[in-house]
Amino acid sequence: MLAKLTGWLLLGVVRLLTGAQARWYGCPPKAEQRIYFANHQSHADLVMIWAALPEELRSITRPIAARDYWANTPFKRWITTEVFNAVYVERGGAPVVPSAPAASASTKPAVPTLIPTERIEPSMDPIEPFMIQVPPPAPAAFAVKAVQLPLIALPGTEPDASASSAATATASDAIASPAAEAADPLAPLIEALTSGDSIIIFPEGTRGHTGEPQKFKSGLFTLAQLFPDVVLVPAWIDNIQRVMPKGEVVPVPILCSVTFGAPIRLEEGEERRPFLDRARDAVVALRSV
Amino acid sequence: MNQFLRDLSPAHQVAALFLLVFGVLAIVSTVTFLISLRERRNAMHSESWRRELKVFQQLLSTTWFMVVMFWIGWALGEGVATLLFALISFLALREFITLSPTRRGDHRSLILAFFVVLPIQFILVATARFDLFTVFIPVYVFLAIPVVSALSNDPHQFLERNAKLQWGITVCVYGMSHVPALLLLSFPGFEGKSAFLVFFLVFVVQTCMVVQHLIARRFAYSPLDAGPRMWRWLQREPFAPNVSRSFNWVSWAVGMAIASVVGALMSFITPFGYGQALAMSLIACVAGSMGHLVMKALKRDRGIPNWGPKGMGVTGANGLLDRVDALCFAAPVFFHSVRWYFGV
Secondary structure (H helix, E strand, O other): OHHHHHHHHHHHHHHHHHOOEEEEOOOOOOOOOEEEEEOOOOOOHHHHHHHHOOHHHHOOEEEEEEHHHHOOOHHHHHHHHHHOOOEEEOOOOOOOOOOOOOOOOOOOOOOOOOOOOOOOOOOOOOOHHHOOOOOOOOOHHHHHHHHHHHHHHOOOOOOHHHOOHHHHHOOOOOOOOHHHHHHOOOHHHHHHHHOOOEEEEOOOOOOOOOOOOOOOOOHHHHHHHHOOOOEEEEEEEEOHHHHOOOOOOOOOOOOOEEEEOOOEOOOOOOOHHHHHHHHHHHHHHHHHO | OHHHHHHOOHHHHHHHHHHHHHHHHHHHHHHHHHHHHHHHHOOOOOHHHHHHHHHHHHHHHHHHHHHHHHHHHHHOOHHHHHHHHHHHHHHHHHHHHHOOOOOHHHHHHHHHHHHHHHHHHHHHHHOOOHHHHHHHHHHHHHHHHHHHHHHOOOOOOHHHHHHHHHHHHHHHHHHHHHHHHHHHOOOOOOOOOHHHHHHHHHHHHHHHHHHHHHHHHHOOOOOOOOOOHHHHHHOOOOOOOOOOOOOOHHHHHHHHHHHHHHHHHHHHHOOOOHHHHHHHHHHHHHHHHHHHHHHHHHHHHHOOOOOOOOOOHHHOOOOHHHHHHHHHHHHHHHHHHHHHHHOO
């Protein structure tokens, strides 16, 4: 009851401040299972896209929330779980190098300071082991094991929202070790998808400063492989960074909109990087609609 | 009949006025609705005519909305009316700021504009502090906004950003706040009827805008297709085509004339005499229509068809600011002319 009331109140405030306008360009709002993926500029993105969805979809769509921001006070934790019905994901594990200040919760790979260059795909095709169709009511643990493979078998790629720096360091024998399993950031998402909910994800993994979305991380690709029947809908959240720039606490009223585009799908045998770039382009293309 | 109306108490007179307006609106809406029904069953007109009908229906719904707002405002007292205008002002400013490029350094100034300046201005109106309410924005806020901006340590396009914000505040907050201020003017022998003054201003300005809009639509200039001879004098080239494709002095003058005559005919609900009402309507309409033109120039500069949410232009829905910009410009001019001339 209290959660519902808070939801209504928050919705009113968000509408008054931003208009929270949803623009369905590429697909109608429909109650099918979907993965919405959007650009990420502000913590308020989560609230924005939640407010833009129509009432009927809001109850079956679960946004993801970064645990280190949305669960650091009891109130935030309550509102994230009770009102948004969000899925917590980890980002930015404990830095291995203690001298590195943990001030920014950005997802810096712990060891190399440079952004890892794009790796050439190994010849041993890593896609094969988990082309197994995961039946929807599969136990989550099984799915998690399958997902472990790409994270582990491809060291040196962008660490995936990476608490798996430890795992990437010891690449070979960490398969499905309990530690890695706990560190797998995708597990809660897979759980939510398996139970039939739609989810909202931000594949950049971190908030951008520039307005240009950063490179997408591979989580989206993995989810697209595991759940081929779920519709992938790109979304562009416009103007939200002006409402609440990083480091400000008081929002200012500026009209925002969430534009939903035409669904994309993982083509047969499509590689990881091309797919992620295509997904990113689909999101960016919505900016000028 | 006339005597009967004069003998009513002020409250009853206002109620009668609303009854009349609602009646006219209801008749027009019904007719439009029936026409659209007929059109739906068997289309007799062209595609463009149907589009016109849609535009007209939108205008009608806006008018309904405005009148209902006024009625609520009048029924619940001046405080509520002021609050309503404050809300409209807030939404208009929100639209304006959305379409002006602001940077991170403007954040504090924007907070000041929305959450400090706007409430204070309307509180000053509600408490009838006319001297302060007149100078608060042009003097104090004019200085305060750039100071806050300068303190945010971002000199990039400083003048432009601040000018835009000042403009937004002047039009949306300062201009709009003069509408409820009319409620507080006390003319001798006109107590309790200030709602008429607000109604008079809004009605005259809206009439002027609608007439101009209709003339521009109906007699659009096209060099190839000259219409029938008798209407040719209305089809003029646009005077400033880069700003407005419909503005020309002739149709503007016709709009002015019609609206002023309407204002003069309505003089019996105002404290003005016949000639005074004509002059006051003329002043309000000139300010309003020119203000509308200025806002059009701003829209062209931003490269947008209209205010309001992005992408709504293609669906034909307009922003709130398109509807109220003429009023925002007309209200301060009208208010200060009235105060100066009548010394109230």
